Amino acid sequence: xxxxxxxxxxxxxxxxxxxxxxxxxxxxxxxxxxxxxxxxxxxxxxxxxxxxxxxxxxxxxxxxxxxxxxxxxxxxxxxxxxxxxxxxxxxxxxxxxxx
Numbered sequence: 431x432x433x434x435x436x437x438x439x440x441x442x443x444x445x446x447x448x449x450x451x452x453x454x455x456x457x458x459x460x461x462x463x464x465x466x467x468x469x470x471x472x473x474x475x476x477x478x479x480x481x482x483x484x485x486x487x488x489x490x491x492x493x494x495x496x497x498x499x500x501x502x503x504x505x506x507x508x509x510x511x512x513x514x515x516x517x518x519x520x521x522x523x524x525x526x527x528x529x
Contacts, residue, residue: 431515431518432465432482432483432484432515432516432519433481433482433483433484433486433488433513433514433515433516434479434480434491434514434515434516435475435478435479435480435481435482435485435488435511435512435513436478436479436511436512436513436514437477437478437479437480437509437510437511437512438475438476438477438509438510439475439476439478439505439507439508439509440474440475440507441474441475441505441506441507441509442471442475442476442505443471444471446503446504446505447469447471447476449499449502449503450496450499450500450502451506453498453499453502453503454495454496454499456491456495457528461487461491461495462487462489462490462491463482463483463484463486463487463488463490463491464480464481464482464483464487464488464491465481465483465490465519466479466480466481466519466521467479467480467481468480476509480515481519485513488513490499507528
């Protein structure tokens with residue numbers, strides 16, 4: 431069952447996020463089971479909303495790819511992560527790729 435993953439990680443900076451993204455390369459090498467990723471910074475925290483085929487898909491990506499990148503970037507603490515069942519997904523015509 432597809433899920434929406436919501437993450438809040440206090441103290442993560444845009445530079446740290448970019449370092450992890452550059453190391454993991456999820457925009458070039460899309461992780462298995464991941465279909466949408468949106469990230470922003472507000473109130474001193476990283477906010478992420480993803481859509482995954484399952485929690486297990488995210489768990490594998492976290493363990494195998496994301497955690498090593500986070501450690502290398504020196505990110506401290508743990509994020510607040512929540513999963514919710516996906517009810518519906520819509521992507522506007524013509525919307526593709528990373529921006």
